[in-house]
Amino acid sequence: MNRDPAEFIPPMLGVTAKAPFDSEDWWFEVKWDGFRAIISNVREFKMFSRRGDNLLKWFPDLAQLSEILPRGTVVDGEVVAWDNGGPSFTALQSRWPVPHVAIAFDCLFSEGQWHLHEPFHRRREYLENLPIQAHSALVVSQGVTGHGIDLFRAARAAQLEGVMAKLHSSRYWPGKRVEYWQKFLSMRRDWFFVSRIAKLSTGHWQWGLAEDPDGPLVSKVMAPADWNLEPLGGNLRALRVEVEYRERTKGGRLRHARIRRWRSDGVEGNHGEAPQPDRLS
Amino acid sequence: MYKGVLGFGLVSIPIQLYKAFDEERIEMHWVHTVCGTRVRYQKICPVCQVTLSSKDITKAVPLPDGRYVPLTSESEPIADLDHTITILNFHPLQDVDPVFYQQSYWVKPQAGGHKPYRLLVETMDSVGQVALAQMMLRSKSRLAVVRPFNHTVLMLHGMHYPESLRTEGAEIGSPSVAISGAEREMAIRLIQQMTGPFIPEQYPNQERQRLLQEIERLMPSARTPELPNQASEEVLDLMAQLRESIARKTGSGQGVS
Numbered sequence: 001m002n003r004d005p006a007e008f009i010p011p012m013l014g015v016t017a018k019a020p021f022d023s024e025d026w027w028f029e030v031k032w033d034g035f036r037a038i039i040s041n042v043r044e045f046k047m048f049s050r051r052g053d054n055l056l057k058w059f060p061d062l063a064q065l066s067e068i069l070p071r072g073t074v075v076d077g078e079v080v081a082w083d084n085g086g087p088s089f090t091a092l093q094s095r096w097p098v099p100h101v102a103i104a105f106d107c108l109f110s111e112g113q114w115h116l117h118e119p120f121h122r123r124r125e126y127l128e129n130l131p132i133q134a135h136s137a138l139v140v141s142q143g144v145t146g147h148g149i150d151l152f153r154a155a156r157a158a159q160l161e162g163v164m165a166k167l168h169s170s171r172y173w174p175g176k177r178v179e180y181w182q183k184f185l186s187m188r189r190d191w192f193f194v195s196r197i198a199k200l201s202t203g204h205w206q207w208g209l210a211e212d213p214d215g216p217l218v219s220k221v222m223a224p225a226d227w228n229l230e231p232l233g234g235n236l237r238a239l240r241v242e243v244e245y246r247e248r249t250k251g252g253r254l255r256h257a258r259i260r261r262w263r264s265d266g267v268e269g270n271h272g273e274a275p276q277p278d279r280l281s
Numbered sequence: 282m283y284k285g286v287l288g289f290g291l292v293s294i295p296i297q298l299y300k301a302f303d304e305e306r307i308e309m310h311w312v313h314t315v316c317g318t319r320v321r322y323q324k325i326c327p328v329c330q331v332t333l334s335s336k337d338i339t340k341a342v343p344l345p346d347g348r349y350v351p352l353t354s355e356s357e358p359i360a361d362l363d364h365t366i367t368i369l370n371f372h373p374l375q376d377v378d379p380v381f382y383q384q385s386y387w388v389k390p391q392a393g394g395h396k397p398y399r400l401l402v403e404t405m406d407s408v409g410q411v412a413l414a415q416m417m418l419r420s421k422s423r424l425a426v427v428r429p430f431n432h433t434v435l436m437l438h439g440m441h442y443p444e445s446l447r448t449e450g451a452e453i454g455s456p457s458v459a460i461s462g463a464e465r466e467m468a469i470r471l472i473q474q475m476t477g478p479f480i481p482e483q484y485p486n487q488e489r490q491r492l493l494q495e496i497e498r499l500m501p502s503a504r505t506p507e508l509p510n511q512a513s514e515e516v517l518d519l520m521a522q523l524r525e526s527i528a529r530k531t532g533s534g535q536g537v538s
Contacts, residue, residue, distance in 0.1 A: 030520060061504045067315065082512035086519075099512035139513045142520040147527045154523040 005074050005109040006042040008052040012076070012106075012173045014164060014181030020152040026165045027120065028151045029143030031183060032103055033089045033161035034080035039102060041069045042109070047079070047102075055079060059100050061137075068136040074109035075127065076172075077102050077141070086159065089260065104132075105141035105164075108172060120180075121168040148184065156186035187244045189260065192218065194239050209257070213237055219245070219254035239263075283418065285364030287388065287401075287427070287435075294398050295391035296366070298437060302385060307492055317504050364417065366425065366437070371410040377426055381440040388427065388435035402429045 003009060036050040045066030047055040056063055059079060069075065081092035082099045091098045107127035108115060115123045132138055144151055145168070152163045163184040170180035195210040195217065205223040210216060221243065241262045245254035283298040311320045324333040331337075341349035390398035405411060411428035414437075424440040 030523065060501045063502070064317075064504065080516075082515060085515055101513045101516050103516060135514065137513055139516050142517070142524060144524055144527055147531065150527045150530055151523060154526045158519065158523065160519075 003114065004042075005072075005114070006040060006044070006046070008046075008048045009038055009074070009108060010052070010175030011036050011038055011050055012175070012181060013177040014166075014183050015177060015179050017165065017182035017184050020149045020163065020184040021165070022146055022148050022150075023165075024146045025168055026148060027124065027143055027145055027168055028148040028163050028165050029105060029141045030151075030155050030160055031162040031164045031185075032078040032080045033087050034078040034092055034103075037077050037079045037102060038074065038108075039065065039069055039077060039104070040074045040109075041066060041071055042074065045069070058095060062100055062102060065102060065136075065138050068133050068138045070110070070130055070132070072110065072112065073107070073130060075104040075130075076106035076108055077104035079103075087161075093261065100137065102138050103141050104130075104138060106172065116172040116174065119169045119171065120166050123172065152184045152186070155184075160186065162186045187246055187256075188248075189242060189244050191240050191242050191263070194241060197223075207241070207259075209241065209243060209254070216252075218248075218252055219243065219257040221257050221259050223259065283364070283386075284391070285366060285416075287394075287398075287414075288365050288367045289397070289401060289412070290368075292397045293365075294394040294401065296394060296398070296435075297389045297391055298386040299389060300384065301387050301436065305486060305489060307489065307496070366414045366416040366427070368412040368414045368427065370413045371405070371408075372413055373409060374411045374426075374428060377411070377413070377440075380446065381424075381443065382426070383439040383441060386437040386439070388437050398435065399433075402433060402435055405429045406432050 035055060037055055038048040040046045040048070045056075045063065047059075047062060047065075049055050062079065079092070079100055079102050080087040081096065082088070082101055083091040083096065088096075088098070090096075092100070104127060106120075107123050107130065110126050110130065115126055127140055130140070132140060148163060148165050155161075155163050165182040165184065167180040170178075173180070192209040192211065193213045193215075194207050195213060195215065196208040198206045198208070200206055207221050207223050208217045209219045209221060211218060239262060242260040243254065244258050244260050246256040247254075249255060285296060285298070287294040287296045312318060313320060324338060325331065326333055339351050341351040343349055388398075401412075406429040411426050414425045414427050416423050416425050416437075416439075418439065424442055426438045426440060427435055428438070430436040
């Protein structure tokens with residue numbers, strides 16, 4: 001293994017579990033709704049996205065972690081935007097001026113060596129032994145062994161994205177999606193068409209969502225306040241939105257639906273950027 | 282910022298004062314380099330080794346021999362009780378040397394004051410005189426010149442008290458030097474070469490512009506102080522809460538590491 005710890009290492013990925021489970025062989029921790037980050041402080045401080053892009057370009061405030069993460073360390077984690085007492089993917093993607101926190105959940109390199117071949121519980125010990133300054137923007141993920149179902153219920157009640165289950169004996173598989181890591185998701189996500197919009201008396205826009213442009217409504221959701229669709233002149237055919245929801249009712253409607261981001265003719269956007277007509281043409 | 286009355290004989294003009302200039306220096310704070318938090322100042326007594334609040338402290342005037350004369354609350358001027366700018370006399374503007382001038386303010390008439398304000402502006406303008414006035418500003422008694430500007434507006438210039446001018450400065454120029462006619466000629470020519478109308482735009486504040494550019498350049502490193510820490514505390518609290526809720530359920534908390 002001749003990987004350079006200063007270079008990007010693709011993060012290990014997990015599969016979605018069929019159902020939450022309990023097991024003493026597994027570690028369970030909160031799955032945070034943010035951007036995956038490989039944080040390397042070898043030679044120089046770097047934060048790579050899941051695909052190896054420079055995350056510091058988007059979150060220059062996190063350059064302060066170069067003083068927090070010990071030199072000669074590579075950790076795997078999640079960058080979250082903290083808004084109103086909870087993580088906000090929207091705030092993160094739109095780069096709203098809210099605090100960012102990096103939550104480290106794996107230690108890939110420290111003490112001058114790679115730990116990829118060591119079992120997760122050993123890497124967890126390396127992670128816990130890192131001298132990380134308290135009260136900083138870098139936090140070590142906390143979790144439990146055994147109680148996956150209870151943690152998942154608690155995480156769902158706290159309106160978090162879900163729980164990650166990690167097999168204690170598993171090595172780290174860079175760039176692989178393997179079943180040694182499993183996701184318990186508290187919300188479902190799907191893409192929908194916007195079949196109609198209405199302006200409420202409050203001045204906010206309400207969108208009707210459907211499986212097909214002319215299909216029956218599955219949900220009505222509030223568009224984010226900073227989205228203005230008036231320039232579209234009612235032409236919504238190409239606009240699709242990703243919605244997060246808890247479950248479907250028997251009638252097929254979405255419960256607890258919330259817009260996450262939009263896409264139109266291959267152009268992607270999010271809460272912070274209102275779709276513009278020229279983007280859509 | 283300052284609402285008061287401009288008193289001119291029997292006439293009182295309700296007015297408001299606005300600073301005529303933007304702050305030239307750029308606002309800056311000291312922050313802790315590590316976390317970006319703004320530093321806080323504490324008053325401490327080095328002898329009693331206690332932190333002091335405003336009720337624990339008194340103003341005192343140092344004497345040359347090291348003693349202090351403590352002031353009492355009666356010694357303090359009555360703060361802004363008297364919001365009156367009282368015109369004392371009128372003088373030609375050129376009689377008031379620029380050495381006395383401090384901060385400049387726009388004087389804006391308030392309801393009921395527009396007519397006498399206009400009368401005062403136009404009359405001073407036509408007779409070529411400016412008003413010397415006494416005022417209270419931030420609980421300090423001040424002298425001021427009130428004068429017409431642009432024929433329609435009153436401007437107020439806060440002044441130093443003439444008695445505070447250091448007189449020894451007046452004797453700095455030495456009289457015992459011989460200057461030749463040629464030297465005088467040369468000096469006059471030099472001044473004439475550099476003479477022109479005063480155009481304010483010719484004198485930009487280059488130092489300020491340089492600093493603004495520097496701030497612009499450093500803008501990507503701008504950060505919100507303290508809040509990231511608060512956020513990470515909340516992340517930790519949330520994770521701790523979730524773990525506790527499981528520990529409660531399982532009774533002993535067994536298996537929670």
